Amino acid sequence: MYNLNELVNSLKEFPAMPNVIMRALNIMKDPNSSTKELANVISYDQSLSTKVLTLVNSAYYGLPQQITSITRAIALIGMSKAKNLILTVAMRPMLVNQGDKELWEHSMVTAVGCEYVAKNYKIMDPDEAFVIGFLHDLGKVVLNLKDSELYEKVKEIAERSGNILEAELIYFGVDHCQIGSLLSKRWQLPLLINNIIKYHHAPNLSSMPTACSLVYFVDTLIKDTFEMANMNQDILNNLNIQITQPQILKENIIAKAQLLLDELST
DSSP states (O other), X not given: OOOHHHHHHHGGGSOOOOHHHHXXXXXXXXXXXXXXXXXXHHHTSHXXXXXXXXXXXXXXXXXXXXXXXXXXXXXXXXXXXXXXXXXXXXXXXXXXHHTOHHHHHHHXXXXXXXXXXXXXXXXXXXXXXXXXXXXXXXXXHHHHHHOHHHHHHHHHHHHHHSOHHHHHHHHHSSOHHHHHHHHHHHTTOOHHHHHHHHHTTOGGGSSOHHHHHHHHHHHHHTSTTOOGGGSOHHHHHHHTOOOSXXXXXXXXXXXXXXHHHHHHTO
């Protein structure tokens, strides 16, 4: 078993947030920034710009005409959605190489699900919802990087018990919410993201229970073992929504997410 100090020290070995994301976030913090500035950040990286244009022209966005200019793409989809595209494309190698493909796909489906539910039920800004859904399991990447064989054992146990946090605590002495929150602070991510990473398994402990409950709900909904009868009613109360056809909602989310996954997998 590891202890928290060992794992905190191991964060020094963990890769920094991709530079292109940091630059994009800094531009978007500036109220005087322009779409052209963000387009320039993307354009400096040929593989990123190619992938962003591919995604913008995919069925996920359903734009009526073919877009060949990054500046035009950002103008059409907006700065926030452009940031989300940069995030998903730039983070993919890290999640796949230092996490695993399953974690990458789960992060994408959760992101799309949070965006979809936030928009359709008017819970919060859909673009912010996408980001918190995408990054909620960041701590799993840290644990997998520290000891991938041991983390595979954790996942096997969690599949049987249904409690990933308990399995992580047994084998690592810390769970992915705790270590993910520490990495979030190291990366200087916004407070909202840090809060979701830390409390998405326990939304009522959060100072932002609505956003945490959204991630908790979607994270639970998209599981193969999901049953609405087992959903924590307090979570739904935080969201103040009525889900009358959860299976259809789940299918819609997975189908929509698959459009992005298909493009990003090529």
